[in-house]
Amino acid sequence: MNQLYYGDNLEIMRKHLPDESVDLIYLDPPFNSRRAYNIIFKDEKGKRASSQIEAFEDTWRWTPPTAQAFDELMSSSLVSPQLKTTMTAFKSFMKTSDLMAYLTMMAIRLVELHRVLKESGSLYLHCDPTASHYLKILLDQIFGQRNFRNEIIWKRTSSHGNVKRKFGAIHDTILFYCKGKESTWNQLFTPYDEGYHRTYYGRKDKSGRRYTLDNITAPMQRASKGQIYEWKGYKPGPSRCWIYAIEKMKELDEAGRLHYTKTGGIRYIRYLDEMEGVKAQDIWTDIRPVPANESLGYPTQKPVALLERIVKASSNEGLVVLDPFCGCGTAIVAAERHGRSWIGIDITYYAIGLVKKRLSDQFPDIVFDELGIPKSFDDAAHLARTKPFQFESWAVSLIGAQPFKSSGGGDTGIDGLLFFKDYAEGHHRIIVEVKGGGYQPKDIRALKQVMIRDEAPLGIIIALKEPTKGMISEAADMGYWKLPGGKVSYPVLQIFTIQDYFDGKRPHLPDTSGTLKEAKRLIRERDKHPKIPGLE
Numbered sequence: 001m002n003q004l005y006y007g008d009n010l011e012i013m014r015k016h017l018p019d020e021s022v023d024l025i026y027l028d029p030p031f032n033s034r035r036a037y038n039i040i041f042k043d044e045k046g047k048r049a050s051s052q053i054e055a056f057e058d059t060w061r062w063t064p065p066t067a068q069a070f071d072e073l074m075s076s077s078l079v080s081p082q083l084k085t086t087m088t089a090f091k092s093f094m095k096t097s098d099l100m101a102y103l104t105m106m107a108i109r110l111v112e113l114h115r116v117l118k119e120s121g122s123l124y125l126h127c128d129p130t131a132s133h134y135l136k137i138l139l140d141q142i143f144g145q146r147n148f149r150n151e152i153i154w155k156r157t158s159s160h161g162n163v164k165r166k167f168g169a170i171h172d173t174i175l176f177y178c179k180g181k182e183s184t185w186n187q188l189f190t191p192y193d194e195g196y197h198r199t200y201y202g203r204k205d206k207s208g209r210r211y212t213l214d215n216i217t218a219p220m221q222r223a224s225k226g227q228i229y230e231w232k233g234y235k236p237g238p239s240r241c242w243i244y245a246i247e248k249m250k251e252l253d254e255a256g257r258l259h260y261t262k263t264g265g266i267r268y269i270r271y272l273d274e275m276e277g278v279k280a281q282d283i284w285t286d287i288r289p290v291p292a293n294e295s296l297g298y299p300t301q302k303p304v305a306l307l308e309r310i311v312k313a314s315s316n317e318g319l320v321v322l323d324p325f326c327g328c329g330t331a332i333v334a335a336e337r338h339g340r341s342w343i344g345i346d347i348t349y350y351a352i353g354l355v356k357k358r359l360s361d362q363f364p365d366i367v368f369d370e371l372g373i374p375k376s377f378d379d380a381a382h383l384a385r386t387k388p389f390q391f392e393s394w395a396v397s398l399i400g401a402q403p404f405k406s407s408g409g410g411d412t413g414i415d416g417l418l419f420f421k422d423y424a425e426g427h428h429r430i431i432v433e434v435k436g437g438g439y440q441p442k443d444i445r446a447l448k449q450v451m452i453r454d455e456a457p458l459g460i461i462i463a464l465k466e467p468t469k470g471m472i473s474e475a476a477d478m479g480y481w482k483l484p485g486g487k488v489s490y491p492v493l494q495i496f497t498i499q500d501y502f503d504g505k506r507p508h509l510p511d512t513s514g515t516l517k518e519a520k521r522l523i524r525e526r527d528k529h530p531k532i533p534g535l536e
């Protein structure tokens with residue numbers, strides 16, 4: 001069963017994932033690059049807006065939970081003595097630095113990932129040169145040096161012009177390990193490059209198909225019965241035999257696949273479009289950065305083509321792919337497209353909301369379980385109490401709004417935005433405010449001021465608690481607004497409660513479906529080549 005979890009992957013793996021239950025793990029954790037990844041949104045006219053929200057902070061600090069994780073690693077029976085020695089050695093020179101915090105939080109998770117991986121499974125850790133050398137040492141200790149398969153270099157961008165006194169850094173590193181010797185593996189091929197085409201397949205037939213001429217003789221020592229004969233007056237040459245028996249030669253001749261040279265030789269006509277390509281190697285330069293029509297604006301989003309290569313090489317249909325740092329869900333999309341089951345985990349509700357929307361845009365009939373995501377009023381109240389910012393993200397996503405946080409910081413009175421157009425293609429915005437705690441009539445008046453300031457005709461408060469009668473009448477006093485050029489009117493300010501949402505009600509709003517970028521629909525591989533009963 002496909003599963004999407006909101007929460008910390010360490011807790012989720014410990015609570016929900018049994019030993020040896022997944023076949024392939026791809027993880028793309030924050031890289032310890034000491035930056036916060038902001039999402040820059042577009043405004044209602046499609047321009048870069050000044051609003052942005054922090055998707056996640058890529059900074060690791062030595063805090064009490066890190067110290068506790070380090071102690072746990074040192075005392076756990078799941079952790080090998082070699083890993084304990086390595087961690088102690090790291091700590092002796094890294095002390096309690098950010099890098100040590102990062103490696104501690106990664107080590108404790110990698111141990112869990114090794115536990116949940118099946119014996120035939122593989123793990124791909126996506127990182128960059130900031131910490132890849134240390135992560136490889138950890139993986140060598142956890143998976144065993146002999147289970148290291150590749151250090152894949154992915155050229156993620158073409159060039160960086162603004163570097164000083166060093167070379168442009170344009171690659172990421174993907175460390176590939178297996179758990180056991182008999183790991184799932186499908187040999188993949190990549191297309192030949194243009195230079196190879198020109199050098200080796202320089203000839204073209206009448207229809208423009210590129211081909212080359214191959215030798216069809218071999219040294220006599222390699223001859224077996226039936227490979228020494230004369231064909232149409234041609235002989236293989238001194239001390240040589242044909243590589244084909246006479247029946248095959250006849251077949252190739254009839255198919256027009258033999259070329260008779262002026263010098264008395266025969267060659268096989270090999271077409272380029274019939275070749276599989278070259279065996280895929282460990283330097284990947286053919287996968288471009290996320291194309292514009294695939295981008296959801298999520299910082300660090302990876303291209304689906306990259307994940308498809310990993311999924312196809314190291315798993316088969318029906319096997320389970322786990323991405324414990326799933327971001328906007330690229331690995332999930334690749335898994336779904338290729339008929340694998342999947343488990344995705346992310347610690348921010350913003351990412352989870354995005355994955356949900358992406359999946360329903362790309363595969364409208366998709367079925368998956370949502371875990372850790374509020375399913376009742378009590379769940380929502382718990383989220384509001386324990387993680388107010390995550391509650392805001394979740395609440396805003398309920399009506400498909402774009403989360404909002406001013407780049408200048410400070411409370412702007414706006415938690416989200418919705419956009420719509422009127423009949424004359426005029427652009428408008430709706431201000432969304434989330435109230436996870438108490439709120440009063442003065443909050444409604446304050447929102448009215450924000451709407452006037454931002455020239456937003458409509459506003460909506462998403463509230464955990466029921467409004468008082470006074471608040472309802474304060475909101476009602478703001479009256480109705482009619483869509484320019486149309487007949488329909490909408491309440492200027494609506495109060496939409498979390499209970500309303502669970503009761504199946506929805507606010508009365510114009511068509512705001514263009515607010516969040518729509519991911520383009522994808523066809524699953526099995527639907528491209530459907531199996532016909534009786535012909536399988």
Ligand SMILES: C[S@@+](CC[C@H](N)C(=O)[O-])C[C@H]1O[C@@H](n2cnc3c(N)ncnc32)[C@H](O)[C@@H]1O
Pocket residue numbers: 007008009010028029030031055056298299300301302303324325326327328329330331345346347348351
């Ligand atoms: C580099 S991004 C992954 C991007 C992803 N590969 C994609 O294509 O969209 C890392 C993600 O890890 C999430 N994350 C960070 N710490 C986490 C944790 N402890 N548990 C689960 N997710 C976490 C962040 O919220 C972020 O979305």
